[in-house]
Amino acid sequence: MAENKNNPSQVGDTGHVWDGIRELDNPCPRWWLNSLWLSGLIVIVYFILYPSLPLINDSTKGLLGWTQIKEFKEDLAKVEAIRAPFETQLAAMSAEEILADQEMLNYAVGSSKVLYGDNCAACHGTGGAPAEAAGYPNLTDDDWLFGGSVNEIQMSIANGRAGTMMAHANLLNETEVDQLVQFVVDSSNGTANEAGLALFNAKGCFACHGADAKGIKAMGSANLTDKIWRFSGDEEQIRHTILHGVNDASDPETRIAVMPQWSEKVAIMLQVRADAIADEEDLNDIDWSDELEGDEAERLTETEIKKLAVYVYQFGGGQ
Ligand code: HEC
């Protein structure tokens, strides 16, 4: 073979000649052929050891019985074994206790990232700060519609929220609307506007926004005296809110502001507990079979909601 390479005239040819160039019949190099046979062998070994042939509903199993899903489940089991003690402990703690315990807090925050990303980020933004035009409340500022204690946040998540303000298009004349828009702008700038305040009270705005226009948590009515806007500080936008209201089904141009409910069950439990605490009753005396029907909707579990409340709280805006 070696001498053939140097002397093409001694090699047999294929009989093909193009433009005076003869196609020789050299054998392939040995190393190349060996690799070819070896790769064939590897295919056969893999074929026998691992799942290979697709059948109608399944595939051949392979001698090792390996599957990707099995490997994934084994890894998952390892992670869960590490998490289990934390999860058990977490389930027994209140959100406030978690906040006070650095180790549990770290765990709760770390394990909530995916939960938040999957369920909340679409509306509230990855870090709790949505794009302004999206129309969702910012969870990182110190301004809360429904309250920023970890318990109130928990209630917001469990029960969902939807503040309502009726459309005022038919309740006010044009001058009154102008005056109220001016009043809202002035309030946010800290400028007194006596006439506007009188109208604010006369038209019943105070009933929801409070006599000081700072908002009432129980209603989720926005604070009108700060520069943090639920919707927008633009005069036209303020006018739009006053004319068409928020979540007023009778007005097609109303602003829609609905936070979905994540667990009816947890919402009821939080309410029953809060009432029991307010009435100074013993929490251990609560008869849950009596309070819960058992078929309450639950998109997230109690522990998940607790974790998320802690997660949102530590965005920096919790009170
Ligand atoms: C479909 C969009 C949407 C999703 C998904 C969503 N939210 Fe909301 N969320 C809202 C809206 C809208 C409001 C404000 C409701 C209002 O203005 O009355 C809100 C309000 C809140 C509030 C109260 C804020 C305040 O100022 O008092 C909290 C806390 C909150 N969301 C947390 C969460 C968490 C945690 C999740 C994930 C489990 C989540 N949200 C998922 C739309 C959403």
Ligand code: HEC
């Ligand atoms: C029935 C209760 C109710 C009444 C009455 C009411 N509001 Fe509201 N208003 C709300 C709620 C609740 C919100 C916040 C909606 C949300 O985010 O879910 C709001 C939001 C607003 C906003 C938006 C603030 C922002 O930060 O973007 C303005 C402006 C406003 N109201 C002005 C008024 C004025 C002026 C009146 C009187 C004409 C009035 N409201 C009467 C409940 C009410």
